[in-house]
Amino acid sequence: MGEGLTVLVVDDEPDVCWALATLLRTHQFNVVTAVSGAEALRWVTTSRSQCDLILVDAKLTDIDGVELARRIRSETPCKAPMIMVSGYFYKDDGVVQDTLRSGLVSAFVTKPFRHGEMLSTIETVLSRG
Numbered sequence: 161m162g163e164g165l166t167v168l169v170v171d172d173e174p175d176v177c178w179a180l181a182t183l184l185r186t187h188q189f190n191v192v193t194a195v196s197g198a199e200a201l202r203w204v205t206t207s208r209s210q211c212d213l214i215l216v217d218a219k220l221t222d223i224d225g226v227e228l229a230r231r232i233r234s235e236t237p238c239k240a241p242m243i244m245v246s247g248y249f250y251k252d253d254g255v256v257q258d259t260l261r262s263g264l265v266s267a268f269v270t271k272p273f274r275h276g277e278m279l280s281t282i283e284t285v286l287s288r289g
Contacts, residue, residue: 161283162189165212169193170200170228171245172221176271180215180245183275184282197223197231204236211240213286216265218246218256226255229264241285247271 167189169180177193184191192209194200197220204211214232218225229242242265249256249268256268266285269278 161187166190166209167213167215168200168211169215171217172196196220197228200228201231204232204238211238214240214242215245216242218244219248226259241266243267243269243281243285245269245271
């Protein structure tokens, strides 16, 4: 599924980063993890690697996930689609709905997530181009 594609996983919970990285690598994605918004911004800004998809936690210790998504779009040339992942918000939450409607993020997945649900969401988002 992900052969040659690079995914940036941004989550302040090391276990979630590990779980997502393991799942994605099993499906041939290249995975970079960041445990803070600052680390993610730094990687997106300085990396020579192309980023094809970003999975961003809605609540990070240093920045709100929506704000991080806005900063990635406004402060970097990165146009990779983003999927928001959260155990704090639910899909019908107003913040999530506004963020999806605005196009800032392409999809939303609630924690805890099922592997099949995550992979299906990723496949859908990547197929949209």
